[in-house]
Amino acid sequence: MRPLVFAHRGGADALPEHTLAAYLRALADGADGVECDVRLTRDGHLVCVHDRRLDRTSNGTGLVSAKTLAELEGLDFGSWHAAAAAAELTAEHTRLLTLDRLLSALRDSGRAVRLLIETKHPSRYGSEVERRLVEMLRKFGLAEPVPGDPVQVTVMSFAALALRRIRALAPGLPTVYLLEIPPPGVGRGRLPFGARIAGPGIGLVRSRPTLVRNFQAAGLQTYVWTVNNEPDLDLVLEQGVDGIISDRPRFVIDKLENARPV
Structure with missing residues (x-):
């Protein structure tokens, strides 16, 4: 089975x-799923922004929170x-995306799609991020996986405590522990509770080189980020990972299609 x-x-x-616009493009290109980061605004809304500061991805300044x-x-996020120089920009290309709007778009897409949601920490709002997230997922009927539901959600974080909170609030939700520098024991196939x-x-x-194999031996799935070039893609395919997270999903899909036996 090919990776997601x-x-x-x-x-x-x-x-x-x-x-x-980016998410709709990814769905049109055939991605199995999409990934987003969420942060809380000062008035308690979940928005899809990666950086804690606005400067890189908008014409604003200061902290998202x-x-x-x-x-x-009121800001331009696109x-x-x-690509903006060659495109006729619309609100879909430049407007802030809230998690509410993204979930609505996925529900309306008419196709199966998996959504990875990363909660960003540290945050001045602490556990409120996960509480608001689960509240939002409940609104859309997504806090507990339902077989046959075309939209399936998985929550990710670098913060083990955030995943513990998700486990307590919504025990059925799959969770991903993101790793850049693994703490002791994790490299041998153990993940935090x-x-x-x-x-x-x-x-x-x-x-x-043995990391993915250790997780597989422990019966764990592995999603690798961010796979954007051919050598890295070849590496993760050789290792048999379960999910590939990429800025270039069409590139990954084309590679997988070309690798299929005739």
Whole structure:
């Protein structure tokens, strides 16, 4: 079985990351799933923004957590991207994306899609991030996986405590422990309580040749991020990973299609 292909931040290479246009493009390109990061605004809304500061991906400045939703809605989150020069930009390319809007779009897509949601920590709001997330998922009927539901959610974090909170709030949700520098024991196939899937970065997979094999021996799935070039893709395919998270989902899909036996 081929690995699942996830569009990192919606597929951040082709279109501005975390914009609705990027996610719709990834679905049209055939990605199995999409990935997003969530942060809380000052007035308690979950928004899809990776950085704690606004400077890189918008025309605003300051902390996401210090702004209200209305303040963030007034910013341009897409014109900075290289693709903007060649595209006729619409609100889908430049408008802030809330988790509510993303979940609505996935529900309306009419196809099966897996959503990876990373909760960003440290955060001034602490456990409120996970509490609000599970509350939002309940609104959409996604806090408990339902067989046959076309939309399936998995929660990810670098913070083991965040995954423990998810396990307590929504025990049925799959969880991914993201790894850049593994704590003691993890490299031998053990994950912190609350984590069910290993999520190593590609740099870690390169530097630890036995890492994926150790997770497999422990009966754990492995999703690797962020796989954007051919040597890295060849490496993770050779190791038999379960999920590939990429800024270039179309590139990954094309490689997998070409590798199929005739």
